[in-house]
Amino acid sequence: MRGNDTRDHIVSAADRLFYEHGYAHTSFTDIAGAVGISRGNFYHHFKTKDDILEAVIAHRLTQTRAMLQAWDAAGGDAAERIRSFSHMLIANREPIMRHGCPVGALCGELAKLGHSALPEATGLFSLFREWLAGKFTLLGFTQTADDMALHLLARSQGIAALANTFHDEAFIRREVGLMDSWLDAQLRH
């Protein structure tokens, strides 16, 4: 089982570097340097760079599912759980201001590259989308639950993009407040 240690190190280093510098702009040399192994070594663990990308996406899918389950387990009603989502922008404000949203950036890059792993990356968005839609369904918005989920997802993407561009923490807090107000207004109907 020890052998998986190096593989896990590679995946987590690649995960971080893909987020910080993008997929295409991260080389084997970069990852090897971050892990502290030689370039040649990790062809033992991954045959191609695409394989590393797939492992990173799989890793992020697992992490995301765990986060959503943790929010569900934290108690509170459906509205409170939706607020867990929007407040993630505040909790992660530092990395977001520096590097944007990891999901949005990856999907955007893979789309531009015409990369075959784009559907898997889109699956990261779908996790949030379906989780949010489930909450809105619980709140009684059966017809528009998916629309509302996409609405919050879009607003969070816009916030992350502009926070990254303008490095403005007050902007993030203001916009998250507006998302909360939007949710309150929906609940009043």
Add this chain to the structure above:
Amino acid sequence: MRGNDTRDHIVSAADRLFYEHGYAHTSFTDIAGAVGISRGNFYHHFKTKDDILEAVIAHRLTQTRAMLQAWDAAGGDAAERIRSFSHMLIANREPIMRHGCPVGALCGELAKLGHSALPEATGLFSLFREWLAGKFTLLGFTQTADDMALHLLARSQGIAALANTFHDEAFIRREVGLMDSWLDAQLRH
């Protein structure tokens, strides 16, 4: 003056290719092929790839200023002009669904690359930001004009990002409708 023809062709081809495939993923070979000239040729016009990027950004700045002026010249009150902005998402829905927002994608990529031209690209956002803030100031929102400008900018960025990911035209129209409703609600106060 004929000599500028080739230069202009290079800039517009690079502009399009940077939008479709990203800056880093567009090679000299790609641009040369699109223009129909040899690779070697355009070192006569641009010393480095960064020089082409700067020319593309300058070109986009000029185009954007012209578009904003056209919206101003089209008549209508400030609110109507703000709607010109949000409805741009519908007018450009096809390229947006295929390639996202050209401004957001470029700023995101240059940030990840740590590229020195990032401030210039950010200037593209600032054009919209200041133009929108000017409109909100005209409408009497002197204290919050910039906040409101950033709010619309963020929402449009989120819409473009998710439209690109999910290729959903109905989503775009729905969200633009919500932006219009938001504006109406602001005007009622």
Add this chain to the structure above:
DNA sequence: GTCTATACGGAGATAGAC
């Protein structure tokens, strides 16, 4: 101004010793 030919570096990927 435009071309061909070429230099040079860095990328992903492979072979084989240890």
Add this chain to the structure above:
DNA sequence: GTCTATCTCCGTATAGAC
């Protein structure tokens, strides 16, 4: 399982003929 050495391709960039 990890290393060094090496291969090949493609990227930017340059030199010089036309």
